[in-house]
Amino acid sequence: MKVYADNAATTKVRPEALDAYVKTSQTLFGNPSSLHSEGQRAKELLEDCRARVAAVLGADPREIYFTSGGSEADNQAILSAAKSGALKGKKKIVSTAIEHHAVLHTLEKLKKEGFEVVLLPVDGSGIVKVADAEAAIDENCCLVSVMTANNEIGTIQPVEEIGALCRAKKVPFHTDAVQAVGHLPVDVNKFGCDYLALSGHKFEGPRGVGALYCRRGAPLFNLVEGGAQERGKRAGTEDLPAIAAMTVALELAVKNLPETAKTVQTLRDFVIDGLSSIPHCALNGDRERRLAGNVSFCFEGVEGEALLLYLDDLGVCASSGSACTSGSLDPSHVLLAIGRVHDVAHGSLRLTFNENNTMEEMKYLVEAVKTVVSKVRSFSPVWRDLQTGKRQYIL
Numbered sequence: 001m002k003v004y005a006d007n008a009a010t011t012k013v014r015p016e017a018l019d020a021y022v023k024t025s026q027t028l029f030g031n032p033s034s035l036h037s038e039g040q041r042a043k044e045l046l047e048d049c050r051a052r053v054a055a056v057l058g059a060d061p062r063e064i065y066f067t068s069g070g071s072e073a074d075n076q077a078i079l080s081a082a083k084s085g086a087l088k089g090k091k092k093i094v095s096t097a098i099e100h101h102a103v104l105h106t107l108e109k110l111k112k113e114g115f116e117v118v119l120l121p122v123d124g125s126g127i128v129k130v131a132d133a134e135a136a137i138d139e140n141c142c143l144v145s146v147m148t149a150n151n152e153i154g155t156i157q158p159v160e161e162i163g164a165l166c167r168a169k170k171v172p173f174h175t176d177a178v179q180a181v182g183h184l185p186v187d188v189n190k191f192g193c194d195y196l197a198l199s200g201h202k203f204e205g206p207r208g209v210g211a212l213y214c215r216r217g218a219p220l221f222n223l224v225e226g227g228a229q230e231r232g233k234r235a236g237t238e239d240l241p242a243i244a245a246m247t248v249a250l251e252l253a254v255k256n257l258p259e260t261a262k263t264v265q266t267l268r269d270f271v272i273d274g275l276s277s278i279p280h281c282a283l284n285g286d287r288e289r290r291l292a293g294n295v296s297f298c299f300e301g302v303e304g305e306a307l308l309l310y311l312d313d314l315g316v317c318a319s320s321g322s323a324c325t326s327g328s329l330d331p332s333h334v335l336l337a338i339g340r341v342h343d344v345a346h347g348s349l350r351l352t353f354n355e356n357n358t359m360e361e362m363k364y365l366v367e368a369v370k371t372v373v374s375k376v377r378s379f380s381p382v383w384r385d386l387q388t389g390k391r392q393y394i395l
């Protein structure tokens, strides 16, 4: 059996989105900036998509900027708020220890430019405390950036509360909602955010396309210069087929959201219950406040990479930590942030589902993981030391 359980890394494009991609490529191929009728018809679709994406988020169409994806949207939001803050002498940014690298690496860059970056910790369940955010925000703060939901452990952050706090203190608030849009109800006014990033390929749209919501009046500077596209804020001929496909995928994702989330959650809970019987393992992230499709575990005495390779042999596509961290030997910063020690963090497995997965797959998957964990442990020197008492179990 083949089981694709890596939907947090990327999803298969849904057929309706693919249809929109093909149809737009072939029938609306004009450049939206051209004055002729082909161009103007393309422009009409572009603005229609903008209005439809805005409607899903509770935003005004003029607040939506199409980008090349979530990373670009995160970069543009953070760098814009930082630049604007610096002009006012405010150079403090508050974020969290569990952000995606699109946020963390941008903050690293700003740190080198003299910004003070405060990364809020999370508790053992992977959730930021609102009180910590409140304590960190002061009059020097030019941005607060807290993700809506985490990509590795699926935990849902208290963004509405943090948004309210930022409004009260008049500090711009950005949320990386890439894992949330299409999977959770997302409303920019409920969130009280000034910036929000989303990405097409995390909700069965194409990759290489996303959007930045930027509240009217919030500062926005270009990352890409060269043309007047996106009201002068993002140069480059718009990838209209991708934008149209993303829009269709987004509408379909939110249309059936409560039902889909319930179905996917049933799969998730079945897998969590099934894997919990493996000795010396632990679920990463809060059991309840997590994305409907996220399962993340640490298994003691195994290497995550070995698990992945043997699972792949059994037809299961999974991940350990984030797609960006795998391939490097550093354990996931998210797992370290929830208090997993290095050895334990190395034995992590992330399984992420969506509506294309089935219960039959889950039954196969649970057995496959049990088999593979035993196998990897059987030739692990660490596991032998744990069993003989040379080392103490942590989990």
Ligand SMILES: *Cc1c(COP(=O)(O)O)cnc(C)c1O
Pocket (backbone or CB within 6 Å): 008, 009, 068, 069, 070, 071, 072, 074, 100, 102, 147, 149, 150, 151, 176, 178, 179, 199, 200, 201, 202, 208, 209, 210
């Ligand atoms: C995937 C992801 C991104 C990056 O989005 P791209 O469209 O791949 O650039 C950013 N943040 C989170 C939380 C993600 O899961």
